[in-house]
Amino acid sequence: xxxxxxxxxxxxxxxxxxxxxxxxxxxxxxxxxxxxxxxxxxxxxxxxxxxxxxxxxxxxxxxxxxxxxxxxxxxxxxxxxxxxxxxxxxxxxxxxxxxxxxxxxxxxxxxxxxxxxxxxxxxxxxxxxxxxxxxxxxxxxxxxxxxxxxxxxxxxxxxxxxxxxxxxxxxxxxxxxxxxxxxxxxxxxxxxxxxxxxxxxxxxxxxxxxxxxxxxxxxxxxxxxxxxxxxxxxxxxxxxxxxxxxxxxxxxxxxxxxxxxxxx
Numbered sequence: 001x002x003x004x005x006x007x008x009x010x011x012x013x014x015x016x017x018x019x020x021x022x023x024x025x026x027x028x029x030x031x032x033x034x035x036x037x038x039x040x041x042x043x044x045x046x047x048x049x050x051x052x053x054x055x056x057x058x059x060x061x062x063x064x065x066x067x068x069x070x071x072x073x074x075x076x077x078x079x080x081x082x083x084x085x086x087x088x089x090x091x092x093x094x095x096x097x098x099x100x101x102x103x104x105x106x107x108x109x110x111x112x113x114x115x116x117x118x119x120x121x122x123x124x125x126x127x128x129x130x131x132x133x134x135x136x137x138x139x140x141x142x143x144x145x146x147x148x149x150x151x152x153x154x155x156x157x158x159x160x161x162x163x164x165x166x167x168x169x170x171x172x173x174x175x176x177x178x179x180x181x182x183x184x185x186x187x188x189x190x191x192x193x194x195x196x197x198x199x200x201x202x203x204x205x206x207x208x209x210x211x212x213x214x215x216x217x218x219x220x221x222x223x224x225x226x227x228x229x230x231x232x233x234x235x236x237x238x239x240x241x242x243x244x245x246x247x248x249x250x251x252x253x254x255x256x257x258x259x260x261x262x263x264x
Contacts, residue, residue, distance in 0.1 A: 003126045004259050005088035006095050007221070009072040011102050011243060014117040016233055018065035023050035026068065027061045029110045030102055035061070054098055056091055068111065070102050086127055086185060086217045093263030095122075099247060107240035115234045119227035120246030124259055125183070125219040134182045137220040141257045142180055156182040166228065168241035173229040176249050178222065185217045222259060224250045 027035040027050035035050035047064035058075040062068070072095060074087035089095050099122075105111065128134040135150040142148070142158070150156055159179040166172040189212070226246030228234075234242070251264050 002260060002262060004124045004222075004261060005090055005126065006092050006261070007073070007088060007123045007125045008121075009089075009095050009099050009123075010119070010121040011070040011099065011106075012119040012121075012227075013068045013106070013112055013115045013239065014066065014119075014230070015068065015112045016114045016116050021063070023048040023061045023063040026050070026063055026111060027052065027059075030061065030070065030105050031059065055094060057089060057094060057098060059098070072098055086187060086219075088125070091263075092261050096263040103240050103243045103247070106243065107236060109236035111236070112239075113236050115239050116232065117228055117230045118234065118239050118242050118246075119225065120243050120250070121223065121225040122250055123221060123223040124254070124261060125185075125221045127217050127219045129218070131182060131218060134218050134220040138180050138182060141220075141222060141259060143257060154182065155184075156180075163229075166242060166245060168245045169228075169234070169238045172231060172238075172242065174242065174245065174249075175225075175227050175229065176246075176253075177225040177227075178253060179225070181221045181223070183219050183221045185219055187215050187217065189213045222254070222257070224253060226250065 021029070022040065024035060024038045024040075027038075031052065031054065033052070035052040037049075037051040039049040041048055045065060047062045050061045052059050053075045054072075056075055058073045060069075060071040060073070062071070072089070074089050076087050099120075126137060128137060131154055132152050135153060135156060138156065139147055139150060146158065146160070157179065158181070159177060162176045163173055164176070166174045226249050228242050254261050254264055
């Protein structure tokens with residue numbers, strides 16, 4: 001079984017004009033159902049947020065006047081104890097399917113017909129018991145020409161960009177970024193009393209100290225972020241072509257460095 005799992009997936013559009021549909025309506029256009037949660041902001045300059053689940057994946061759509069984010073992350077299973085493990089997307093084939101589904105909807109022109117920039121991102125991690133193990137794992141997936149001696153160094157980050165002209169859309173430069181890093185991830189859980197009423201404490205806080213649980217995780221991480229240099233305007237067809245180019249580049253890059261993510 002592959003030790004590398006997905007932590008997140010993201011597709012972002014940068015409209016040239018403020019998107020008129022709310023996150024609620026955009027969520028329905030992408031996934032065909034109403035979101036489980038929706039937050040409408042009183043201020044038009046603040047983003048509206050719609051959330052739901054797609055089997056084992058949490059889907060969030062954020063609509064802001066200057067950007068639209070489609071974010072995919074792990075969905076916590078009912079009754080799961082958050083501090084015993086870090087939630088990850090085990091079904092990476094489903095993640096790939098969801099990302100492709102978003103790109104397909106964008107191609108139909110139902111999101112925005114005028115966008116200056118698109119971005120495709122995905123992050124894969126593997127949890128390790130300590131910094132040394134995380135760095136050792138990172139060295140195995142660093143290309144030979146960049147491989148360096150790292151042992152117990154902390155907060156390690158190495159990023160490269162391989163920009164070149166798009167093979168899908170003329171006169172568009174694409175950035176292909178890869179970031180290798182050792183990351184500390186923190187999970188915080190809080191026990192809410194029956195009825196949701198706060199518990200008075202001598203110090204005047206709402207919850208007793210033992211109700212809040214915190215656990216740190218150390219992980220080796222590889223993040224891909226592929227995007228185009230901003231241009232005047234991209235049609236829906238060009239948007240989807242560039243996003244598909246970004247996804248295809250991730251598929252090839254992750255295999256080349258040895259992640260071998262299922263579904264990618």
